[in-house]
Amino acid sequence: MQQEQLSAYWMPFTANRQFKQAPRLIAKAQGMHYYDSQDRPILDGTAGLWCCNAGHNRTAIVEAIQQQAATLDYAPSFQMGHLGAFEAAQALVSIAPEGLTRAFFANSGSEAVDSALKIALAYQRAKGEPSRTRLIGRELGYHGVGFGGISVGGLVNNRRGFGHGLSGVDHLSHNKGHAGRFVKGQASEGAERADDLLAQIQLHGAENIAAVIVEPVQGSAGVIVPPQGYLQRLRQICDEHGIVLIFDEVITGFGRIGAPFAAQRFGVTPDMITCAKGLTSGTVPMGAVLVNDAIHDTLVQGPEGQIELFHGYTYSGHPLAAAAAKASLALYQDEALFDHAREMEGYWQEALHSLRDLDSGIVDIRNFGLMGAVEFAPEGGRRAYAVFEHAFHKEDLLLRASGDFLVMSPPLILQRSDVDAIIERLSRAIHAQR
Ligand code: PMP
Numbered sequence: 001m002q003q004e005q006l007s008a009y010w011m012p013f014t015a016n017r018q019f020k021q022a023p024r025l026i027a028k029a030q031g032m033h034y035y036d037s038q039d040r041p042i043l044d045g046t047a048g049l050w051c052c053n054a055g056h057n058r059t060a061i062v063e064a065i066q067q068q069a070a071t072l073d074y075a076p077s078f079q080m081g082h083l084g085a086f087e088a089a090q091a092l093v094s095i096a097p098e099g100l101t102r103a104f105f106a107n108s109g110s111e112a113v114d115s116a117l118k119i120a121l122a123y124q125r126a127k128g129e130p131s132r133t134r135l136i137g138r139e140l141g142y143h144g145v146g147f148g149g150i151s152v153g154g155l156v157n158n159r160r161g162f163g164h165g166l167s168g169v170d171h172l173s174h175n176k177g178h179a180g181r182f183v184k185g186q187a188s189e190g191a192e193r194a195d196d197l198l199a200q201i202q203l204h205g206a207e208n209i210a211a212v213i214v215e216p217v218q219g220s221a222g223v224i225v226p227p228q229g230y231l232q233r234l235r236q237i238c239d240e241h242g243i244v245l246i247f248d249e250v251i252t253g254f255g256r257i258g259a260p261f262a263a264q265r266f267g268v269t270p271d272m273i274t275c276a277k278g279l280t281s282g283t284v285p286m287g288a289v290l291v292n293d294a295i296h297d298t299l300v301q302g303p304e305g306q307i308e309l310f311h312g313y314t315y316s317g318h319p320l321a322a323a324a325a326k327a328s329l330a331l332y333q334d335e336a337l338f339d340h341a342r343e344m345e346g347y348w349q350e351a352l353h354s355l356r357d358l359d360s361g362i363v364d365i366r367n368f369g370l371m372g373a374v375e376f377a378p379e380g381g382r383r384a385y386a387v388f389e390h391a392f393h394k395e396d397l398l399l400r401a402s403g404d405f406l407v408m409s410p411p412l413i414l415q416r417s418d419v420d421a422i423i424e425r426l427s428r429a430i431h432a433q434r
Pocket of ligand 1: 107
């Protein structure tokens with residue numbers, strides 16, 4: 001690659017100057033693997049960025065996108081449409097928790113989050129409670145990089161240096177490490193942390209709070225799993241106080257935790273769900289907000305002819321994204337991939353936790369569904385990054401390093417032999433980077 005090309009692209013969330021010294025480019029992908037420009041397979045331990053749930057370059061999805069591109073490239077998304085967007089919405093709500101019957105389309109997780117926050121505010125106003133403008137997120141939460149998302153998000157680096165963000169935002173405490181370390185799946189203790197919300201209500205008054213947004217399992221912060229009963233308790237408090245509950249399922253949606261959405265897995269139905277990533281198995285950018293009847297119906301009560309939600313994107317329900325979503329959702333169903341993910345979960349959990357005694361520098365291992373995190377003793381991310389680099393360059397395994405931990409979220413098509421390969425290669429990388 002020429003130097004001019006390298007320097008023209010300002011890559012997101014990347015130490016660009018470092019990357020320019022020795023880039024290893026991904027050239028193609030198939031199934032569980034990426035391939036570099038030398039055609040060497042790299043085992044995908046992260047489904048891209050938690051998104052390629054069906055694995056890579058699946059024929060049914062590829063053909064649907066090709067066919068759509070050759071038929072209808074684009075149609076305006078406001079006040080007119082194309083059939084594909086309606087079909088994609090229907091397919092999406094058909095796997096959503098009961099009562100979430102409307103899908104609003106965006107183009108990313110960040111846009112879905114900002115859309116959901118705006119819908120929550122508009123809803124409170126429409127139901128005659130305009131003072132409900134405060135938003136509540138959770139420490140360590142990741143909700144994308146829009147101003148709404150970084151405000152309700154609780155990852156300091158995403159926020160620091162970008163001004164004040166939205167006003168009137170508070171955060172519930174996270175539950176990382178509170179139930180001890182090396183907990184497999186959900187901890188049995190700790191649901192009472194949801195009572196933080198009661199403290200916020202006491203402080204600000206429920207009549208001023210619009211919505212609470214949480215990731216059911218916090219992904220980007222390193223697979224932080226809610227204690228048993230935590231989400232149920234949040235739901236109960238929101239119900240008692242007229243607060244909208246939003247689950248950000250950008251990562252946990254589409255089988256990642258062995259069900260269409262975490263809402264079903266945990267048996268807690270929020271008022272809205274934000275999703276993206278696996279919606280199109282990562283093939284074409286698309287995000288969505290799933291909305292319940294109460295919110296939708298309240299917002300459409302205005303005088304006939306009035307625009308109900310003054311919000312939308314040029315590319316909402318884009319034909320290529322809609323085609324990719326329909327094909328992905330059909331593939332998930334045809335191959336029963338969500339059930340497969342659930343079946344693989346036990347094997348994945350045991351394999352991951354077998355790393356515990358490998359190295360005293362490993363201070364925690366967390367997992368839920370087909371998500372996993374290995375955390376190292378704090379040292380500014382040095383070790384996690386070294387293991388990530390070693391795994392990528394020497395073991396042909398793609399992981400994700402963030403701070404002092406590594407995260408994994410393999411494509412849902414993985415078999416036991418893939419789990420074994422991930423764990424063996426990761427073990428060697430950890431060993432090599434002591
Ligand atoms: N919400 C969550 C929970 C996410 O994990 C992410 C991305 N990792 C986003 C929102 C933002 O999605 P995007 O990068 O597509 O804007």
